[in-house]
Amino acid sequence: MPDTPGPEPSVLFVCVHNAGRSQMAAAWLAHLARGRVEVRSAGSAPAAEVNPAAVAAMAEAGIDISAETPKILTVDAVRESDVVITMGCGDTCPVFPGKRYLDWALDDPAGQGVDAVRPIRDEIERRVRALLAELDPGHTA
Numbered sequence: 165m166p167d168t169p170g171p172e173p174s175v176l177f178v179c180v181h182n183a184g185r186s187q188m189a190a191a192w193l194a195h196l197a198r199g200r201v202e203v204r205s206a207g208s209a210p211a212a213e214v215n216p217a218a219v220a221a222m223a224e225a226g227i228d229i230s231a232e233t234p235k236i237l238t239v240d241a242v243r244e245s246d247v248v249i250t251m252g253c254g255d256t257c258p259v260f261p262g263k264r265y266l267d268w269a270l271d272d273p274a275g276q277g278v279d280a281v282r283p284i285r286d287e288i289e290r291r292v293r294a295l296l297a298e299l300d301p302g303h304t305a
Contacts, residue, residue, distance in 0.1 A: 167275035173203035173299050178257055182207030182234035184215040184273040185251040188285055191222055191229045192292040200300055204243050210234035218273055221281040225289070247295070 177186035182205055190205035211234045222229045239258050247264045248257055273281045
C-alpha cells in the first residue's frame with residue numbers, strides 16, 4: 165500500500181459454506197493487517213455456523229472466531245473487493261474486470277477434528293502472510 169492516505173485494499177475470501185477455510189483466512193488477515201486491509205468472507209451456500217474445529221484451531225493461535233457467522237456471497241461483495249480468493253472448493257464467483265482472482269487449493273476442514281484442521285490453519289496463515297506482504301510491502305506481520 166502506498167504511504168499516502170487512501171482507501172485500504174479489500175480482500176474477499178470465498179468457499180461454499182463460509183464455515184472453515186474462508187473464515188480462518190479472513191480472521192488471519194484481519195489479525196495480521198491490523199485494520200490496514202478491508203476483509204470479507206462469504207459462501208455460495210453458507211452453513212448454519214462456523215466449523216467448531218476451525219474455531220478451536222484458531223483459538224489455539226490466539227484468534228477468536230466464535231462470534232463469526234457464515235455469510236452469503238453477493239455480487240456486491242465481489243464488486244467491492246480488490247482481491248477475490250476462492251478456497252479450492254469449486255465455487256464460482258462473478259468476474260469483474262480489474263479484480264485480482266486467486267484460488268487457494270486447500271483441504272476442506274468440514275467434518276474434521278481439530279488435529280486435521282491445524283495444518284490447514286497453518287497453511288492459510290502462511291498464504292495470508294505472503295498476501296499481506298504483497299498488499300503492504302512495508303508491513304511486518
